[in-house]
Amino acid sequence: MQRIGVFVCWCGSNIAGTVDVKAVAEALKNEPGVVYSANYQYMCSQAGQNMIIEAVKEHKLTGIVVCSCSPRMHEATFRKTAEAAGLNPYMVEIANIREQCSWVHKDMATGTEKAIILGKAAVAKVNLNAPLTPGESPVTKRALVIGGGIAGIQTALDIAEAGFPVDIVEKNPTIGGKMAQLDKTFPTLDCAACILTPKMVDVAQHEKIRIFSYSEVEDVTGFVGNFDVKIKKRARFVKEDVCTGCGACVEKCPMKKIPNEFNLGMNNRTAIYIPFAQAVPKVATIDANACNMIKNGKCGICSKVCTAGAIDYTQKDEIISEKYGAIVVATGFNPISMDKFDEFAYNQSKDVITSLEFERLTNAAGPTAGKLLRPSDLEHPHTIVFVQCVGSRCASCAEKGKEYCSKICCMYTAKHAMLTRDKYPDTEVYVFYIDVRTPGKNFDEFYRRAVEEYGVKYIKGMVGKVSPEGKKLKVQASDLLNNKQIKIDADLVVLAAAIEPDKSARPLATKLTASMDTNDFFTEAHPKLRPVESPTAGVFLSGACQGPKDIPETVSQASAAAAKVIGLLVKDKLKGNPCVARSNELMCNGCSSCERVCPYGAITYEDKEFRMPDRTTKVRRIAKVNPAVCQGCGACTVACPSGAMDLQGFANNQIMAEVDAICK
Amino acid sequence: MRKCSIDNINDVLKALSEKIPLYLPVDRLDGKATYQKYQEGKVWSNALNTERSAKDFFFPQMENLVEFKTQGKNVEVIDIRDEKQDFIIFGVRACDVKSFEILDRVFLSQPVDTFYKSRREHGIIFSLACSKPNETCFCSVFNIDATAPAGDVTLWKTETEVFFKANTEKGEKILSEIDSLTTECGEETVNEQREKTKKILSKLPLSDLDLTNFGVGKTKALFDSPLWKEMSSTCLGCGTCTFVCPTCQCYDIKEFKVGDKVTRFRCWDSCMYSDFTKMAHGNPRLTQAERFRQRFMHKLVYYPDNNDGLFSCVGCGRCLSKCPISMNIVKVIKRVGGKENE
Amino acid sequence: MQKVSREILVDKAISLLNQGVVKAVFGWRKGEFDYDVTPAVFTTEKDIKENFVFNGFCGANFSKYLVAKTVNFDGKILVFLKSCDTYSFNQLLTEHRFDREKVYAVGIPCDGMADISKVKEIAGDGVSKIDFEGDMMKVTTLYQDEPVEIKLGDVLLERCYNCKSKKHVAYDELIGEDGEVLDSNRFDEVAKLEAMTPDERFAFWQGELSKCLRCNACRDVCPACTCEKCVFDNPNSGVENKAAANSFEEKMFHIIRAFHVAGRCTDCGECSRVCPQNIPLHLLNRKFIKDINQFYGEYQAGEQVGSRAPLVNYTTEDVEPCDVFKGGEENA
C-alpha cells in the first residue's frame, strides 16, 4: 500500500481564486492511500518544494500528488523534488487544477468540486505507480553514412571534424553522386566540380573517414547508439590499397564498348574503368559483366600492364561487420524513366534528352568535351526546346509520373537556357512551363535574367507532342497566354524529368525499420520540428532521400543531420524515457500485431521456452520491446489483443483507475 | 386428480399468477423455450424442455451476497439480502425436478446455504410429465420416471386437457385455490398416456446405458484411464455443458468495486475453465484432461460416493445437444465405463 | 451427401499415416447419432476405419486446434480443411500461431454443412436416423412413421447458407476441384439492422445479448481467439468477469470480443454455430468486416499469409470517425 502525500497549490490567486484549496486538501485526505495532505501558496517555489521534501521524510511518503498547474509546466520540477527527497521521480502525479480547472470555471463551488475529482484521479493513479528507472545504454562513437553524394560527403565531413570516426558506404565505385555529373550550379553558376572535388579529396584524406565504395549495406540490427551493420564490399577485382589510379589498364583494355554510366550511356567506357578523372577513391574497377577475363578466362591484359600488381581476378565479395552509434541515410535521387512518355518521343529520337543528359553534354569532361552538339549527328543545334514538369505534378497516373513537384527543375532549366544563350547566341531557346517556381535566395532574379538579359523565350503552356521528322523534332505546344497552338521545328528537346528516390532506398528502409511515404521518400520524425531525424531513433536523414532538394538545401540538411549525430555521439550513455511499452511474456501470443503498429521498430521477436501446465515445456514466439528505441506512444498496447503489452507510466490499470475515480 | 381443458389453461395461469409470480416455459423468437414470468399474452410452450435448466430459480447464475462500504479507514458491512416471496415454477420436467434433489444435498447439508434454502422454501414446483421424449433423453437410466415427476403438483398435458395432481400439502393448498377452474376426474387418460410414454422411453436409443462401472467406490478403477486424455483432447474448455446442466453446482465468489462500495457476489463457475478452483499456489488441475475428468468423475463417482449412490446426472440431454464439439457424458459412460476400459 | 465421400478421406488418411508422412490425423469421430460428430485425433488405422466419419454435419473448423496440437508434437499432423477453414488456417499462420511444417493440410470440397436444429425444426424431435442420398437427407424419427425427406440446402448452417468462398487458400494437397470465391449475401442481415432505427437496433441486441450465458464457447471455438491469456480471464485486465452479471457486462464482452478479432476474423461462423443460446454473433463480426470493406477497401482476413490486418494499418486519407455513420445512412 502506498503512503501518499497530497499537496494543493494556490498559485497565488490563480487557483485559490476559484478553487477552495483547503477544501480540496481536506477532501483528498480520506482517499485510499493518502496519509498526508497540505496546501501552500506556491508549491513550485523553493519553500514549496522543501515542504514536499520534509513531508516525504516525516510521513515516509511513497507517492506524491501535486494539485497545481499543468504537468507540462512543472511535472519535471516536482519529479526533481521527489528525487531530492529520495523518492523515485516517477512516483509523482500532477492534478491539473489550474489550466483545466480554475482558469476555465468561474464559480468556487464548481471549481472546487472538479478539483477534488481531478485530485482523486491523480491519487488513484499514484496508488498504482511503480518506481521507474530509465534504461541506460552505451553509445558506440562511430557514425555510418549511407550514400556518398554531396549530402553524405557534407555529413561525414562535419561529423569527422567534430572528432568522431565516420564510414561512408557508396554503392558506386566513386563518391560524388549526382553533383559530380553536373556542369554548373545555380544561381551562382560556379562549376560543380570545382566546389565538389575539393570536398571529395577532404573526405579521402580525412583520418577519421573511411570510404567503402562499391559497397552496400547488407543488414542492420541493434538500436540507437548500438547498431550492428553488415556491409557488403563488392569485388572490384582491383586491390584498392595497391592501385595507384594511373589508368594504364584502362587504356589497354580491349573491351571498349561498354555504355558509360557516368555519361548516362552517351559514350562508352572500358571493362576496367575509373568513372571520372577526380574519382575518389581513384581506383580502377573491373565490370565483371563485361570483362572477358572474368567471364571466359581469356584476356588478362590489365593484369599484365599493371605495374603495381593491383589486379586480382579472384577477388570475392567481402562482408564487413562494424558497430555504429548513429546512421545517416543519404541515398539521394534519380531522374525517373522517360520510357512511358511516348508523347515526347524520348525513345524514338536521340535528340530528345533529359536535363541530366544535357548537363553531361555541356560538361567539359562530358562526351562532347563541353560542346553542345546534337547526340544524333553531332551537329550544333539551333533551336532548343526545354519542357518542364515532365512527370512531376502528375496526379493521374502513378505508374508514369509523380504527384509531387520535383522542386529543382525550374531553376536548372533556367540555368541551362541561360548558359546556352550565353555560349551560343545563335540558338533559339524555348522553355515551356506550367508555373515557374523560384523560391530561394537570388532564384527569381536568376530566372528573370534568363528572360530579360539572355532572351530565353518562356512560354506558358505544355508541350503536347514531339514528333521526329527528318532531322527535326516537330514540337507541338500550346501558348496559353496568347491562346495559340505553337509548332516549332526544334533540333534538340530537353525534358526536365521528375526526380524520385534512389531504388536502393526502399530495401534500406526495411533494414533500418525507418518509415517511408508512398513515394519512397524517408519520413522525418516530425515534419516541422525534427526534419532531419527519422522516427527510428539513431537514424538521420540527409539530402534528397527525404524529399526533392537543391544543393544548398541538401548541404544545410546534411550539416543539420551531422549536428544531430554529433549531439548523440558525444554522450557516453543514453538515458531512455522509462515510460515505454513492456510485454508480459506469459501473455504474449507472438502475433506481430504490436510490431506492425510500432513506428520505431522497437519490437522484435524471440523464441522462448515456457513451462506448460502439464509440466512439459514449449517454445513460443514472444515480443520484446527495446526500451532504448521505444518512444512510449502506446499504439502497441491497443493492437495487442491479449493485453500482454502495457505502457509503463500510463498502464491499463492506471488509466482505468483514473476513469473510475472521475466517474464515481 | 383434477383437470381443465387446454383452452382454459390461460385462466388457470392467470389465477395462479395473481397472488404469486409464476414462471413457465415460453417460446422465444428463435423458437427455443425459456422460463419467463407469466403475464397476459405469454403462451405456455409445447417444447420438450427449456434451453436453460430450472436450477436458475434456486441457484441463479449470479447472486449478490453482501456489500461493504468504506468510509475513511472504516468498513461497514451491509446485508443486502431481501426476503424472498413465494413463486411458482410451472411445467418443470422430471429430470429438472430430480436435479433439485441433487442440488439440495449439496446446498442444504451442513453448513446450510441460506440463500439457496430461502429460495427453495419459497418455490412451488408444478412438474410436467413427458409424453414425447427426445432421442437425447436418458433419464430412465437414473431411475427417473418421466411420466410421473415429483414436485408439489404434477401436470399431465394431452392434446385437449391438462391434468393436475397435488403431491404435497403446499400443492394441495394451491390447487384448491383454483378449484373453480378445474374439475375432478379419474386417472384413466393419464395412465394411458403414461403407458404409451413408457413404451417410447424403453425404446430410446440411450435407454440402455450401462452404469455398472460407475458409482460408489469406483474412483481407483477409473481415475487413471488413458481415455480421459484422449476424449478431452478436442474439448474447447468452454462452460457450455456446465451452464446448461441442471445439476452442476460449482460457483466462484468475486467482488465488484465501485468507488467506496464493494459488492461481493457469487457466480457459476465451470470445472472446464482453466482457472477453476485456482488458488494462490496455482491450479490443482493443470490440464484440460484433468478438468474434464473432474466433471464426469464428479457426476458419476464422487457425488454418488458421498450421496448414497445417487448419480448427479439426470439425463436431460442438454449437454448432448449443446456441446460445441459433441462431447458428452453419454460418450464418457460408454467408453470409460465400457469394454474399452476393462 | 458431400462431393467427397468418407471412403476417400479414410483412404487418404490411412495412406498418409502408413507412408509415415503424418503421425496423427485430425478428423471427425462417430458419435451416438448420425448427426453427432466430434473432432478427434486419430493415430491408428484401426481407429480410423472404425470411427472416422464424414457427412453433412462435419462443421467444426480444425484450424484452431493446430495451435495446441502441434506444440511438442513429433512429426506432422494431417488436417482436413474445408474452404472456409483454410482462411482461418492462413490467418493463424500470419500470426505465427503454429508451425506450418508440422501440418499436412488436405483441402476438401464442401457443399455446406447442415444445422441439426434446423433439421429438427422440420422433422421434429426424436431423430433416430439420418440417411444421406445425394443432396437429400432422409430423417427417421421416433414419432413419424415415414422418414422425412429434407434438402440439404434448406437446413444449412447460417455460414454455409452465405458461403463466402469455395476456394481453398491453403493446402498441401487438394481433393477434387477447387472452387471459387463466391458473391455471398452475407452482409444483407447487417444492412437490414443498419436500416433500423437506433431504438430498434438497441432492442434487437438487448434481446439477443441478454440470452448470453457467458459460457465462452464463442471465444473458445474462435480461431482468431488464441490468446495465451484472454483479457476476460485475466483478473488484472480490468474487464475480467465470469458472469454476464447485467446487460452492460453482456455488451462489454461481445463488443470487446468482436473488436479484438476485427480485421482478423475470417468470418468462419464458428461462434454462431456453437452458441448454445443461438445468438447471431456473426452479425457483430460481419459488421466490422462490412465496415472495413467499405471504409478501407475489400479485405479478407486469411486470404494471404502475412497480409497486414486493417487495424494495424492505415492510410493518411482514412475516413474520420464522425463520418462513418454517413455510409450507414446511405444504406438506410
Add this chain to the structure above:
Amino acid sequence: MDNNLLKEELIRISGAKPVKCMSCGKCSATCPAYEQMEYHPHQFVNMIANGDIEPLLNSKSIYKCLTCFACVDRCPRGVEPAKLVEAVRLVSVRKQGNNHLTANDIPQLLDEEIPQQALVSAFRKYTK
C-alpha cells in the same frame, strides 16, 4: 438553366474533375483539332470550372472535337477534358431542335468516299 446547376450537370454527365486542372495546357497542346476550334480544350475545362458555359454551348467547337481522347491520355492531372467537351455537346443536343445533323442533311453528305458507318455514328452522336 442556372450556371451553377449547368456546371453540376456537366460534371455529372462527364464524370470529369475540372477542379483538378493545374492549367498546364497540355490538352490543347496535344489537340489535333485545335485550329478548327474556337474554344480549345483547356478553355473548356477552365470555363466550365468558372461556370462560363453559355459561350461553349453556342460554339461550333463542340462539334469539332474528334473525341480522340489524346487530351484525356496526356493530361497529367486526370481531368479528362474530352469528356467535358462531350458533356457540353450532350447538353446542347438534348435541347429540342439543337440537332447538329438531321436526317435531311445526310443525302448531301453522301459520296463515294465516305464510309456509311461514319455517317450513322455522326448522326447518332449529333442528334437527340
Add this chain to the structure above:
Amino acid sequence: MQVEEYKPLIVAFCCNWCSYAGADLAGNNRLNYPADVKIIRVPCSCRVNPMFILRAFQRGADGVILCGCHPGDCHYTSGNYYTRRRMALLFSMLDYLGIERERTRVEWVSAAEGAKFAATMNDFAQKVASLGKNKRLEDLRCKK
C-alpha cells in the same frame, strides 16, 4: 417545480502533445467550458483502448471524447492514424448496437487550438446533455 439541472459526466482523453496542450491553452486564455468535462492525459490518442471508453460508460460517464493531434501531425508520426481506424470501427459498432452516436466523438485539436478545444467541449457537453443520462451502456451496480 424546481427540477435539478441535469449535468452530464464527460470523460475526455487528450494526447499529451497536442490536445492536452490545447486544453492548457484554453485555460491560459480563460476560455470557459463546462466543468462536467474531466480530462485524462495519455501520451497519444492511440493509447486509448476501447476498453477504457466502455469502462467510462460503465462507471457512469454520459459521453466520452477522444482528442488527438491532427492527422499528419502526430508526435509519434502515426499514432492518430491508428486511433482514427480503431475509433471509426468502434463507434460504428456502438451505433450498430443502438447506442446514441452523439455520446462518443473523436476530435483533432492541436496545441494552438485552445479556442477549438473550448468550443468542442461546449458543443459536445451540450449535445450529450440533450441526450440525457446514459441508459444504454449503464451498469446499475455503479449507480449511487
